[in-house]
Amino acid sequence: MALLEVRDLVVAFDTPEGEVHAVNGLSFDLEPGQTLGVVGESGSGKTQTAMAMMGLLAENGRASGSVRFRGQELLGMSTQELSRIRGSSISMIFQDPISSLNPYMTIGDQLIEVLTHHRNLKRKAARQRAEEMLHQVQISDPAQRMRQFPHELSGGMCQRVMIAMGLLCQPDILIADEPTTALDVTVQSQINLLMDELSEQSSTAIMLITHDLGVIAGLCNQVLVMYAGELMEFADIDPLFSSPAHPYTEGLLKSVPRLDQIDSGILSAIPGNPPDLLSLPVGCPFRARCSYAFDQCSAHPSLRETEPDRWTRCHLDTLPKPTENKAD
Amino acid sequence: MVSSLLKIDDLRVHFEIKTGARWFKPETEIVRAVDGISFSLKAAETLGIVGESGCGKSTLARAILGLVRPTGGRIVWMGESLHDLTEDQMRGKRKELQMIFQDPLGSLDPRMTVGQIVGEPLKNFFPSMSRLQIRERVAGMLKMVGLLPEQINRYPHEFSGGQCQRIGIARALIVNPRLVVCDEPVSALDVSIQAQIINLLKDLQKKLRLSLIFIAHDLSVVRHVSDRVLIMYLGKIMELADRDTIYHHPRHPYTRALIQSVPIPDPEAERLRTRTTLGGELPSPANPPSGCVFRTRCPHAIDACAKQVPALEAVSNEDEENSGRHQVACIRQQELNN
Numbered sequence: 001m002a003l004l005e006v007r008d009l010v011v012a013f014d015t016p017e018g019e020v021h022a023v024n025g026l027s028f029d030l031e032p033g034q035t036l037g038v039v040g041e042s043g044s045g046k047t048q049t050a051m052a053m054m055g056l057l058a059e060n061g062r063a064s065g066s067v068r069f070r071g072q073e074l075l076g077m078s079t080q081e082l083s084r085i086r087g088s089s090i091s092m093i094f095q096d097p098i099s100s101l102n103p104y105m106t107i108g109d110q111l112i113e114v115l116t117h118h119r120n121l122k123r124k125a126a127r128q129r130a131e132e133m134l135h136q137v138q139i140s141d142p143a144q145r146m147r148q149f150p151h152e153l154s155g156g157m158c159q160r161v162m163i164a165m166g167l168l169c170q171p172d173i174l175i176a177d178e179p180t181t182a183l184d185v186t187v188q189s190q191i192n193l194l195m196d197e198l199s200e201q202s203s204t205a206i207m208l209i210t211h212d213l214g215v216i217a218g219l220c221n222q223v224l225v226m227y228a229g230e231l232m233e234f235a236d237i238d239p240l241f242s243s244p245a246h247p248y249t250e251g252l253l254k255s256v257p258r259l260d261q262i263d264s265g266i267l268s269a270i271p272g273n274p275p276d277l278l279s280l281p282v283g284c285p286f287r288a289r290c291s292y293a294f295d296q297c298s299a300h301p302s303l304r305e306t307e308p309d310r311w312t313r314c315h316l317d318t319l320p321k322p323t324e325n326k327a328d
Numbered sequence: 329m330v331s332s333l334l335k336i337d338d339l340r341v342h343f344e345i346k347t348g349a350r351w352f353k354p355e356t357e358i359v360r361a362v363d364g365i366s367f368s369l370k371a372a373e374t375l376g377i378v379g380e381s382g383c384g385k386s387t388l389a390r391a392i393l394g395l396v397r398p399t400g401g402r403i404v405w406m407g408e409s410l411h412d413l414t415e416d417q418m419r420g421k422r423k424e425l426q427m428i429f430q431d432p433l434g435s436l437d438p439r440m441t442v443g444q445i446v447g448e449p450l451k452n453f454f455p456s457m458s459r460l461q462i463r464e465r466v467a468g469m470l471k472m473v474g475l476l477p478e479q480i481n482r483y484p485h486e487f488s489g490g491q492c493q494r495i496g497i498a499r500a501l502i503v504n505p506r507l508v509v510c511d512e513p514v515s516a517l518d519v520s521i522q523a524q525i526i527n528l529l530k531d532l533q534k535k536l537r538l539s540l541i542f543i544a545h546d547l548s549v550v551r552h553v554s555d556r557v558l559i560m561y562l563g564k565i566m567e568l569a570d571r572d573t574i575y576h577h578p579r580h581p582y583t584r585a586l587i588q589s590v591p592i593p594d595p596e597a598e599r600l601r602t603r604t605t606l607g608g609e610l611p612s613p614a615n616p617p618s619g620c621v622f623r624t625r626c627p628h629a630i631d632a633c634a635k636q637v638p639a640l641e642a643v644s645n646e647d648e649e650n651s652g653r654h655q656v657a658c659i660r661q662q663e664l665n666n
Contacts, residue, residue, distance in 0.1 A: 217598045
């Protein structure tokens with residue numbers, strides 16, 4: 001049994017324009033110590049997957065399918081039961097660190113609250129543990145920081161506090177939703193380095209949601225590529241980057257300019273726009289933007305295991321070689 | 329010598345901010361957002377400006393366009409100092425200097441149709457133009473940026489982020505500007521759309537012989553579009569050089585740190601990469617360090633760095649063709665690079 005088993009997860013939202021399926025039958029496992037990267041564009045359902053797992057969907061959202069944590073079903077669990085798990089066994093770091101912290105409470109009080117609530121620690125013990133944790137995420141002068149309010153800290157510092165808070169109870173799973181997107185490059189690389197060290201030192205499974213393939217390459221073991229609410233490709237990190245099996249993955253990899261390669265002058269962009277979730281096309285959702293699309297693509301492709309631990313949702317067995325695929 | 333289109337000379341933009349007040353006595357601080365920036369830009373050239381948030385890159389852009397008043401220094405546009413112009417004369421110049429903004433949807437008026445948005449600059453600058461002429465020009469422009477002329481009567485919310493950015497580009501280009509300042513034009517867009525917009529900008533630049541000032545924090549994107557790159561830190565230039573020089577032979581410790589902190593989308597390369605990261609964070613521009621502003625985070629800082637402000641100097645020992653084009657502000661650049 002995996003630590004976390006997600007099966008056929010569907011997340012739907014009722015909107016005035018109709019029902020929107022943000023996540024469409026997603027399945028994956030998370031094992032202890034694994035770092036799973038989740039990539040996709042905005043609207044691909046990566047954040048809503050995490051929100052559904054945590055029971056944090058907006059009021060008009062519904063999740064169905066199954067999310068089992070240590071065999072225990074999380075979907076449909078009461079808020080009371082969920083809040084025992086949230087923050088202690090599964091914790092989450094959000095994109096915007098400053099607005100994710102409570103502006104009215106000192107950093108110290110927010111950290112201590114987590115421990116007194118989940119671990120029944122006395123305030124004094126909790127304070128000591130919180131200070132240790134701040135030290136571990138490389139915050140200088142933790143005792144001083146504990147007395148400060150979020151607005152007195154920079155964005156990078158707040159994100160470290162968020163990470164510290166997420167790790168306070170030594171969770172089994174840490175979900176990080178675009179943890180460095182709002183930060184500057186040099187601070188971004190500090191935080192990534194920190195995450196990397198933490199994942200090596202503990203057995204915490206990390207689910208890292210990001211649109212930055214560079215961050216994924218540096219931190220993750222496995223990658224899950226999402227498009228229009230569906231899993232398009234799942235693979236170990238090396239094969240995914242060296243020989244992507246899905247045209248969308250290949251398109252993503254090709255559309256980013258890379259500092260380590262000679263600049264060829266023109267980027268191969270993926271044409272078109274992400275599909276409207278309200279009116280998804282029949283067949284493969286990526287069909288309209290795919291340069292390899294053929295007749296069969298009007299039928300919805302199912303997820304296939306092409307090699308052990310390697311899944312793709314595409315009718316093509318292999319992608320054409322780079323030399324012959326530039327027809328446009 | 330090739331005359332430059334735009335010449336910035338020792339430009340300063342300082343803001344006074346209130347930091348609190350005791351009775352009857354407000355306390356203020358000076359934020360030096362842009363502090364002594366000089367560079368020039370030729371026709372059809374793209375200058376990339378890179379720096380972290382708060383380094384003054386957006387303020388610099390706004391000052392060039394006359395949207396904030398410089399505290400000191402000169403901006404010379406085609407031989408004419410913009411500082412000496414009256415408001416009316418400046419209005420005429422704005423036609424030649426246009427801007428593309430970061431937030432694609434937020435920079436478009438939600439109550440105007442695409443036709444009205446893109447046509448408005450024409451109405452402003454060419455009041456004698458007939459409605460039909462404007463409509464024709466707008467339709468042509470929409471086609472040029474990859475939108476359908478049939479979409480002319482739609483409203484911004486009906487478009488995706490990438491399409492909104494295309495509308496913003498059309499609005500900037502419709503008056504045939506010579507310089508377009510792009511302030512983080514792709515950072516709000518999805519990866520696959522980013523590439524489309526970058527390709528469009530590069531394409532239009534070549535076609536229309538535009539000069540671009542391309543402000544971004546993404547070093548890979550900047551390398552892809554720029555001819556020259558300017559690295560800013562706390563309101564000052566750290567390094568300025570041709571694109572390949574900056575990326576292959578960076579001389580300033582800050583430039584090096586920036587380049588090293590960019591993650592590479594290749595697991596193999598990531599494992600081999602030396603991950604040296606800069607410690608600390610950007611100091612407050614209201615209270616910058618003495619001497620070299622970068623010294624508090626610089627791995628090579630010595631006592632002397634606190635005492636003198638390093639001048640931006642040309643690198644001397646490079647080949648002659650390049651002489652004077654590579655400028656670095658670091659007192660230790662000679663010894664660190666030999």
